[in-house]
Amino acid sequence: METVLMKGNEALAEAAIRAGLKVYFGYPITPQNEVGEYLAKNLPQAGGIFLQAESEVAAINMVYGAAGAGVRTMTSSSGPGISLMQEGISYIAGAELPAVIVNMMRGGPGLGGIQPSQSDYFQATKGGGHGDYRLIVLAPSSVQELYDHTMLAFDLADYYRNPVMILGDGLLGQMMESVTLKPYVPAYPIPEKNWATRGRKGRTPNIINSLYLDPEKLYLHNQKLFTKYREIEEKEVRVEIINESAEFFFVAYGSSARISLKVIEFLKEKGINAGLIRPITLWPFPSATIREKVLKSQGFMVIEMSMGQMVEDVERAVMGQKPVYFYGTAGGIVPSPQKILAKTLEIFEGREK
Structure with a gap:
């Protein structure tokens, strides 16, 4: 295993590539721009696709589509950009799709500033979008953990079919520390994605949806989601x-x-x-x-x-x-x-x- 000096944002991006990231969608915002820059240069060489969307709203809805197709997908942003993504994040959670969302926090409210902050805790942990839903939220405290937790985030997302947020701050994203570039080893047995929309030849069509016009059906869907959340609470606390x-x-x-x-x-x-x-x-x-x-x-x-x-x-x-x-x-x-x-x-x- 190689140990190198890396900036936090770049270590996170490298870990995503090694964990099998196939499609990244994002829009620039300080202090996480190195994530996109690193992936723009290196993800295509690893067989993936980098696409700079026209906005954060577009980026999260592209993530929704890629996640529905069953590929590992990710976006990254900071405070105001994550705010713009909230409707899409709620859709992804409601549709039970795996995706990784990175928030390198900056000061707010509003446009605030570009310096490090931890003021997006409520947004991440209480559900910043509409409806009843939960994100799994990981909080690294070193560049090494940014690397390790990014790999874990993809596994958690796939295993529970739920979006996972990596909640860092501008200080972690910008600092440089030594990082051991561990090979990717899945933390969970990842089930086959037989729910994905990959073409229906030889099977009935898969439908990915979060719209339930019948109140009883929506109630049952919420019950299903919260049964999953209770399982996550029992098994996935890390401290x-x-x-x-x-x-x-x-x-x-x-x-x-x-x-x-x-x-x-x-x-x-x-x-x-x-x-x-x-x-x-x-x-x-x-x-x-x-x-x-x-x-x-x-x-x-x-x-x-x-x-x-x-x-x-x-x-x-x-x-x-x-x-x-x-x-x-x-x-x-x-x-x-x-x-x-x-x-x-x-x-x-x-x-x-």
Whole structure:
């Protein structure tokens, strides 16, 4: 296995090619443009197709069509572009089609800025489009994980016939780190796509649809979807815990988790035993893991590059049994370990309520 220095966006794109990506549709937006640039150059050489769509709306509907034909397909964008894709994402989820959607988050709302952010958590995990549906949401925290989780995303999408979102941020997409280019090994036995629209010679036609005019049929379809979602919640929660015996836990994902690790080092020097709960799947969310730590911890501090989104899921898991504190930044400002440390020390000194 080769180990190379790569930018996060490029490592993600390389992993997609190795995982069997056949068709990519996208439209440029900072800070994820390297994904499209890398695929434009390298995907055709691997036997795939790169197409720059005329808009994000067009791109996600092209993904819908390619997914319906049973090929591995992907799009990537950032905040405003993902907003434009919401109707198509809901269609893909409703039609039970596998696809990978990448969001390298930037600041908002509106056009916001091009600096890193984590303010699209609600959009990704609560269903930014219409109707009742869920995306599987993966949150890498390193360039290596961007590579590894991209391969996993394609497998999860195919196995559950459900769209999967990789939720990164501009910092991860732009940073360079060493990456081990592991060969692709499927994480799941991928069932034959006998539902795909690949031509009907010798069989009855396949119909891919999310329109059910009969309320009873639509109700049954929703029941079917949520049976699948319950299975995903039971089997696919991924979480990392640093320092199981901690008396105080930070909860953070992506770049914020990396920053939290530095704060934990500072606290150790001051005699405070802190740890980290890092959700790797933002949906399904590791609520049970957090609940397990409630009785043994003094409290939790949620770190986000937002005004406070994941903190609501942490509060729901804790259910008021211990205090949940929050430190957030917005506008593309990356949290400072020193400022997080200062706030944490205020808590332990009793000045933070």
